Amino acid sequence: MAADDGEVVVVVHGFASIRLWMLPLCWRLRSHGYRVINWGYPSLRRNMAAHAARFYEYISKSLVHERRIHIVAHSMGAIVVRAALSEGAVANLGRIVLLAPPNRGTPAARLAAPLFGRLFRGIADLSDRADSAACRLPAECSLDLGVLAARFDLLVPVSHTHVAGESDHLVLNASHNSLLLSPAPARLAATFLKSGRFERCGSKR
Numbered sequence: 044m045a046a047d048d049g050e051v052v053v054v055v056h057g058f059a060s061i062r063l064w065m066l067p068l069c070w071r072l073r074s075h076g077y078r079v080i081n082w083g084y085p086s087l088r089r090n091m092a093a094h095a096a097r098f099y100e101y102i103s104k105s106l107v108h109e110r111r112i113h114i115v116a117h118s119m120g121a122i123v124v125r126a127a128l129s130e131g132a133v134a135n136l137g138r139i140v141l142l143a144p145p146n147r148g149t150p151a152a153r154l155a156a157p158l159f160g161r162l163f164r165g166i167a168d169l170s171d172r173a174d175s176a177a178c179r180l181p182a183e184c185s186l187d188l189g190v191l192a193a194r195f196d197l198l199v200p201v202s203h204t205h206v207a208g209e210s211d212h213l214v215l216n217a218s219h220n221s222l223l224l225s226p227a228p229a230r231l232a233a234t235f236l237k238s239g240r241f242e243r244c245g246s247k248r
Contacts, residue, residue: 049110050137052077052236053102057118057143058086058165064223065117071229072115077236080106086119091168091176095126103133113137113236117223118144118199119169122177125206129181138210138239139188140232142222143196145169147203148177171203184208189235191228193217213241 052072054065062083069079082101084094106112112135116124121144128136145152148171156167168176189211192204196219205212215227222228234242 050077050113050236051080051106051109051111052113052115053080053082053106055082055084055098055114055116055120055124056086057116057120058169059163060086060117064220068115068117068223068229068232071226072233075230075233077113077233084123086165087163090164091122091126094123094165095130098123099127099130099133102127102136103131107135109135111135111137114139115142115232115236116140116144117142118219119165121146122169122180125180125184126176128186137187138236139186140235141188141190141204142228142232143193143199143219144190144204144206145171145177145199146180146190146206147171148175149199149203151198182207187239189213189232189239189241191215191222191231191241193219193222210239211235211241213243 056065062081065081069081072079114124121141150171152166152169153171156170160167184206188209190204190209192201192214194214194216198219231241
């Protein structure tokens with residue numbers, strides 16, 4: 044099913060990742076009729092605030108001419124997106140899908156931060172400590188936002204993917220990174236971008 048003309052999807056990768064990892068997802072979103080921008084950032088360098096400021100500037104200035112902007116983000120990319128959008132409104136913002144997002148931080152980052160936090164500043168930002176960048180984001184989300192969580196995720200527990208005010212939430216039989224490689228998450232993301240809900244088996248939505 045093709046998307047309306049003028050709609051673009053910005054895809055954002057996660058921690059210790061690169062845009063190459065997002066190519067299967069990008070290809071599948073294009074097959075649903077969307078123009079796709081694969082946005083990258085140096086996730087191992089700088090902190091969450093720097094990444095968020097850069098992303099906000101990009102979507103609010105470079106994409107201001109687009110009729111409607113959707114966002115699909117994976118893991119740390121989800122926190123970059125939420126932090127960016129907390130800085131101000133984006134008039135042409137559409138819907139957002141977050142894949143395995145550490146919306147309430149992750150225990151893995153808390154455990155790794157004492158060992159690797161000085162080298163990779165993003166780790167502490169993803170901790171489930173109350174003072175981390177992820178946990179300091181607004182508890183209530185007013186965005187049209189859907190979450191796809193992975194049942195077999197060893198990095199982000201399903202319970203940590205929720206955010207108050209989410210429009211929809213669905214748990215898939217997947218791992219943290221297989222969400223990027225399987226056809227199902229891309230199909231579900233495309234459904235949410237169109238309708239604001241994830242399609243369920245047997246659902247007529």
